[in-house]
Amino acid sequence: MSADVPGVDSNVTAGRRPILSVSDLCVTFTTSAGPARAVRGVTFDVYPGESVAIVGESGSGKSVTMMALLGMVANADISGSATYRGSELIGMEVSRLRHIRGSKVAMIFQDPMTSLNPVLTIGRQMSLVMQAHQPDLSKKAARTRAIELLDQVAISQAARRCDSYPHELSGGMRQRVMIAMAISNNPEVLIADEPTTALDVTVQAQIMELLGDLRRDHHLAMVLITHDLGVVAGAADRVAVMYAGRIVEQGAVGPLFADPGHPYTRGLLDCLPRLDERHEIRASIAGVPASPMSLPPGCPFAPRCSYVESRCSESEPFLERHHETLSACFVLAGDGLAAAAVDG
Amino acid sequence: MTAIAVPAARIRRRRPAWLRGPSLIGLISLGVWALVAVTIPLWTPNDPLAPVAGRLLGPSVKHWMGTDALGRDVLTRTLWGARISIPVAVTVIISAVLIGTIIGAAAGFLGGWVDAVLMRLVDITMAFPPILLAMAITASLGPGIRNALIAMVLVWWPIYARLLRAQVVAVRQREYIDSAVAIGASRWLILRRYVLPMSYTPVLVNATMDFGQVVLLTASLSFIGLGARPPSPEWGAMITEGATNFYQWWIAASPGIAILLVVLACNFVGDALRDSFDVKEVTR
Numbered sequence: 001m002s003a004d005v006p007g008v009d010s011n012v013t014a015g016r017r018p019i020l021s022v023s024d025l026c027v028t029f030t031t032s033a034g035p036a037r038a039v040r041g042v043t044f045d046v047y048p049g050e051s052v053a054i055v056g057e058s059g060s061g062k063s064v065t066m067m068a069l070l071g072m073v074a075n076a077d078i079s080g081s082a083t084y085r086g087s088e089l090i091g092m093e094v095s096r097l098r099h100i101r102g103s104k105v106a107m108i109f110q111d112p113m114t115s116l117n118p119v120l121t122i123g124r125q126m127s128l129v130m131q132a133h134q135p136d137l138s139k140k141a142a143r144t145r146a147i148e149l150l151d152q153v154a155i156s157q158a159a160r161r162c163d164s165y166p167h168e169l170s171g172g173m174r175q176r177v178m179i180a181m182a183i184s185n186n187p188e189v190l191i192a193d194e195p196t197t198a199l200d201v202t203v204q205a206q207i208m209e210l211l212g213d214l215r216r217d218h219h220l221a222m223v224l225i226t227h228d229l230g231v232v233a234g235a236a237d238r239v240a241v242m243y244a245g246r247i248v249e250q251g252a253v254g255p256l257f258a259d260p261g262h263p264y265t266r267g268l269l270d271c272l273p274r275l276d277e278r279h280e281i282r283a284s285i286a287g288v289p290a291s292p293m294s295l296p297p298g299c300p301f302a303p304r305c306s307y308v309e310s311r312c313s314e315s316e317p318f319l320e321r322h323h324e325t326l327s328a329c330f331v332l333a334g335d336g337l338a339a340a341a342v343d344g
Numbered sequence: 345m346t347a348i349a350v351p352a353a354r355i356r357r358r359r360p361a362w363l364r365g366p367s368l369i370g371l372i373s374l375g376v377w378a379l380v381a382v383t384i385p386l387w388t389p390n391d392p393l394a395p396v397a398g399r400l401l402g403p404s405v406k407h408w409m410g411t412d413a414l415g416r417d418v419l420t421r422t423l424w425g426a427r428i429s430i431p432v433a434v435t436v437i438i439s440a441v442l443i444g445t446i447i448g449a450a451a452g453f454l455g456g457w458v459d460a461v462l463m464r465l466v467d468i469t470m471a472f473p474p475i476l477l478a479m480a481i482t483a484s485l486g487p488g489i490r491n492a493l494i495a496m497v498l499v500w501w502p503i504y505a506r507l508l509r510a511q512v513v514a515v516r517q518r519e520y521i522d523s524a525v526a527i528g529a530s531r532w533l534i535l536r537r538y539v540l541p542m543s544y545t546p547v548l549v550n551a552t553m554d555f556g557q558v559v560l561l562t563a564s565l566s567f568i569g570l571g572a573r574p575p576s577p578e579w580g581a582m583i584t585e586g587a588t589n590f591y592q593w594w595i596a597a598s599p600g601i602a603i604l605l606v607v608l609a610c611n612f613v614g615d616a617l618r619d620s621f622d623v624k625e626v627t628r
Contacts, residue, residue, distance in 0.1 A: 070526060072525060094531075098528050099528065100528075101525065101527060101528040102526070102527035102528025102529075106528075107523075107527070108523070108526075109519060109523050109526070111519060114518065114519040114520060115519050115520050115522075116523075117524065117537070118542070119541040120537060125537075128529070128533060128537060129524070129528065132527075132529050132533060133528055178523065182527055185527070185528070
């Protein structure tokens with residue numbers, strides 16, 4: 001995507017190239033009940049040091065998108081392109097891809113309780129991961145570095161914890177270990193797939209703060225996959241909202257929260273509790289998410305949309321400018337500004 | 345309220361299940377058999393192959409289990425039998441586990457046509473009753489303890505291959521495997537350090553129990569003349585000799601009891617090991 005995307009700060013991107021560039025990525029799973037179109041033409045860029053959030057409900061294709069670009073989606077048709085510093089990731093041989101995973105683009109997963117190897121001490125598994133990318137790293141040096149990293153992610157008594165097994169640690173500590181492991185080979189992009197979903201709220205805040213600190217210290221670009229808009233507001237520079245395998249709205253955090261250009265984004269924001277209003281019951285978006293097995297013709301959000309018009313079920317809208325964001329909606333974006341004004 | 349007081353012995357950390365009760369007895373008994381197998385030449389009461397007294401003498405103070413048709417001391421021969429049965433069983437189990445591990449891990453981890461081909465091979469082998477297949481293989485290779493050993497390995501590996509494959513397929517789906525892939529671990533590293541250690545439990549438990557079964561199968565093959573041949577003091581071969589002297593029960597009973605003790609010990613240990621690992625799985 002070109003640099004004139006609203007929300008991409010031209011000061012940040014001026015003369016710089018995206019570190020990760022995804023364009024028109026499609027992932028289709030073949031199931032016994034027919035093709036499931038999990039991702040349908042996703043396009044976005046990540047610039048060095050930037051934090052991009054991908055937001056959406058379960059099943060909107062956000063995790064699959066990121067798994068696909070690391071070559072971790074099996075038994076699916078993948079088309080389109082995803083490049084890391086210009087080299088194409090889609091279709092890259094596993095042996096080459098392996099050197100990108102972890103050392104250039106690292107990923108951490110949702111559930112820290114099940115993401116660590118239960119039969120190795122955390123120090124040992126961190127060492128193994130480091131040695132996978134730096135074969136001449138000695139056992140002793142790897143251990144020293146592991147302790148250093150555990151210290152960096154604020155694990156107390158790092159030297160002792162190094163010899164603990166995962167079951168001896170709490171959920172928050174395990175997620176810290178996962179993060180330490182992910183940054184152990186100095187990647188440039190960190191993909192965090194719902195890093196705080198499985199943790200309780202106070203720990204969530206600590207983990208998000210830790211990720212923010214690491215991002216600054218290591219000049220990491222981060223892709224944050226989440227369904228929690230509260231997390232997005234504090235941690236992301238830019239947001240892409242996904243629905244039914246597509247990005248339906250994209251823009252900088254501020255404008256997108258202040259003036260969303262897609263009914264789905266509005267719906268999501270309406271679900272958030274606010275301090276300055278008193279509501280007994282929070283609004284929710286009626287209906288169920290569109291199934292990737294049977295997408296409605298036209299806009300996939302139309303069946304749940306309160307702005308729906310007849311043209312919405314005829315063809316599918318593409319991203320168009322809506323004030324300061326890009327939005328895929330006939331009604332609100334493009335020529336639909338009047339409707340937005342009325343609603344506001 | 346004395347009922348609330350917990351005896352001090354209860355509070356003490358309990359030994360693992362495989363170091364308690366029947367399993368401990370089993371372990372000790374296996375240990376004694378192994379010790380006998382290794383050291384019998386140093387303290388053997390009699391020569392196992394030479395006549396030492398009259399023929400077919402009943403149990404007495406001098407010859408606890410009597411003598412056989414050639415006047416050899418039955419107890420001495422039974423003890424020497426451990427020197428054949430135990431090394432054979434150990435070799436068979438280790439070889440079968442090794443082959444089964446390689447085949448099972450390859451099938452489970454690689455999947456696709458490799459899995460299909462290897463598992464059909466396993467199916468074919470397991471379609472025959474083990475004793476029948478072992479007999480057929482030994483007969484075609486020629487009778488003898490070495491050929492019986494080869495036959496037993498060929499019969500036994502598919503059990504471990506199938507067990508391990510099932511575990512590998514299940515463990516491969518776990519989330520920590522994905523997260524290892526995502527940070528760049530190679531397939532070999534993942535198989536070795538992430539998948540296999542988590543898949544080995546059922547193989548270990550079964551190998552322990554099968555140890556007794558292999559001892560039994562060795563004796564069976566020898567009994568029908570396909571394994572060790574007389575004069576060798578192999579338990580199965582000794583029972584064959586005893587079978588012709590029906591009223592001199594001690595000749596067949598002595599090796600029979602030896603087999604019983606070994607098989608029972610293995611089952612005790614295997615059962616306890618399985619219980620131990622089950623608990624671990626639940627509280628993981």
